[in-house]
Amino acid sequence: MKAQPKSKVMKLLKQFPPIEKLIEKEHIAGAPDPAVAIRVQRADPTFLYWRAHNVDGITSYLGPTSDEPEHRGHIATRSEYLVVVNMENTISYKMIWRKRDKQLVKGVFFYESPEKVAYFIWVSVWNWHHDATEEERNKGFHLGHHVNTALEFYVFLPPKEYSFSELLKKASLKENVRLNQRDILDGCLKENKEYLWVGEQLGGLAAFFSHGVYLKGLKKIIDRSPKRGMSGIFGGVRLMTYVSAGRIMFTLQKDNNDITFIGAEDQDDPRMGWQSINATLPEAERMLITFEKAWRNTASDQRKKIFKDDPEVSIF
Numbered sequence: 001m002k003a004q005p006k007s008k009v010m011k012l013l014k015q016f017p018p019i020e021k022l023i024e025k026e027h028i029a030g031a032p033d034p035a036v037a038i039r040v041q042r043a044d045p046t047f048l049y050w051r052a053h054n055v056d057g058i059t060s061y062l063g064p065t066s067d068e069p070e071h072r073g074h075i076a077t078r079s080e081y082l083v084v085v086n087m088e089n090t091i092s093y094k095m096i097w098r099k100r101d102k103q104l105v106k107g108v109f110f111y112e113s114p115e116k117v118a119y120f121i122w123v124s125v126w127n128w129h130h131d132a133t134e135e136e137r138n139k140g141f142h143l144g145h146h147v148n149t150a151l152e153f154y155v156f157l158p159p160k161e162y163s164f165s166e167l168l169k170k171a172s173l174k175e176n177v178r179l180n181q182r183d184i185l186d187g188c189l190k191e192n193k194e195y196l197w198v199g200e201q202l203g204g205l206a207a208f209f210s211h212g213v214y215l216k217g218l219k220k221i222i223d224r225s226p227k228r229g230m231s232g233i234f235g236g237v238r239l240m241t242y243v244s245a246g247r248i249m250f251t252l253q254k255d256n257n258d259i260t261f262i263g264a265e266d267q268d269d270p271r272m273g274w275q276s277i278n279a280t281l282p283e284a285e286r287m288l289i290t291f292e293k294a295w296r297n298t299a300s301d302q303r304k305k306i307f308k309d310d311p312e313v314s315i316f
Contacts (some may be wrong), residue, residue: 001126001150001172002067003035012038012155018083018091019153026125026151034149043156043164045171045244046178048106051186052080052097057143062126074147076128085120087133092116100213102190108278114164122154162253166197174281181276202274205288206260206261209250212292214263217300222248223266229313232306235294237287240313249275249315252287259284277306 013020019038027034036249056064057077064071082105084093093112097103103119130144137231137308158164169178173194222230222241230241240251243265250272251260257279278286298306 001037003036003037009036009038012040014155015119016040016085016119016155017089018085019042019155021091022083022121022153023151023156024124027131028127028146031146032148034151036151038155040155040157042159043167044159045176045314047120047156048104048168048171049100049173049177050105051103051183051184052082053182054097056253057127057129061143064247068216071128071147073131073133073166073192074128075143076126077143077149078127079125081123082108083123084108085118085121086116087094087118088110089118102192102254104192106171109168110165114168117158117164119158120156122152122156124152125153126150128281142300173178176280178280179277179284184277198281202259202277204285205259205274206263208292209252209261209288210263210270212313213274213295214250214270216266218295218307219270221304222278223307226307227311229308229310230307231313232303232308234298234306235290237291238312239307241289242315244315252291254287254290257283257287259287264308276288299313 016038018152021033023036028208055076055078057075061075062078063075082095083091093108095103095105108120127149128147130147132144134142136144149168159167162170173179174197179198184195184198188199197301218241220245228243229241231238233239236254238253240253242249246265247262248265248270249260249262251258259277260275261272262275263272277310279287295303
């Protein structure tokens with residue numbers, strides 16, 4: 001997390017005063033003042049499907065990103081929670097995620113009427129530590145000396161066009177929530193019926209791609225290539241493939257949307273499944289249908305000229 005200039009933070013604190021109380025609460029006595037970043041955006045359907053991904057420092061911890069050189073060699077815990085702010089600009093509810101908790105952000109409306117919500121504050125608390133020494137580990141400590149705290153606040157205002165009440169009605173995993181691998185797998189593990197349904201749909205898309213594209217000419221092109229990476233554009237959708245260790249990854253990409261499948265190499269039945277997604281379900285479906293139609297309507301000799309070796313394609 002990159003801290004913001006103090007002048008910008010002070011300006012936003014005047015606009016969103018509850019954040020100042022949250023900073024005071026998270027400040028560890030005797031430690032330096034926390035690094036703070038405040039970001040303001042409009043809530044969308046995807047936000048209502050957020051859940052905390054806490055990192056406890058016992059079973060796992062986080063390392064610094066490339067823009068955090070000051071934390072090189074440090075490790076961090078992360079706790080996330082949601083704060084509801086009412087029309088009086090005061091905190092009216094706090095949603096905390098416990099271990100194995102199934103609740104999503106939209107569950108907050110069981111406790112707070114959407115008509116009474118002015119905005120939400122999503123809080124991420126990063127506590128940075130030195131790595132534990134061998135002596136500290138022998139004593140049962142998982143983290144070393146505390147270095148400092150970083151606080152990241154996301155203020156979610158209501159959508160421009162409608163209220164939080166209408167947002168709750170519109171939000172649907174089937175229609176307008178941007179999907180990602182982590183939330184889907186987490187939701188399926190927690191037996192969330194909506195996410196289980198999404199997982200089934202993505203499995204269907206993988207089968208559609210396998211039977212409609214891979215086994216209808218794509219496999220032959222890949223098998224004949226001596227290279228690992230290939231790519232080509234059909235119907236405005238880019239397909240990238242990469243072969244590694246007996247597996248093939250297939251990524252379909254258009255605009256800001258992408259979906260990746262993975263299957264076995266050199267087999268008539270690739271046993272294909274979905275690997276990752278960054279799109280709504282309808283956007284992913286449209287990409288696949290568009291690509292399959294363009295692939296089907298392109299002569300096999302022409303496909304070879306379009307779908308070619310690409311050294312820029314890799315799994316990284």
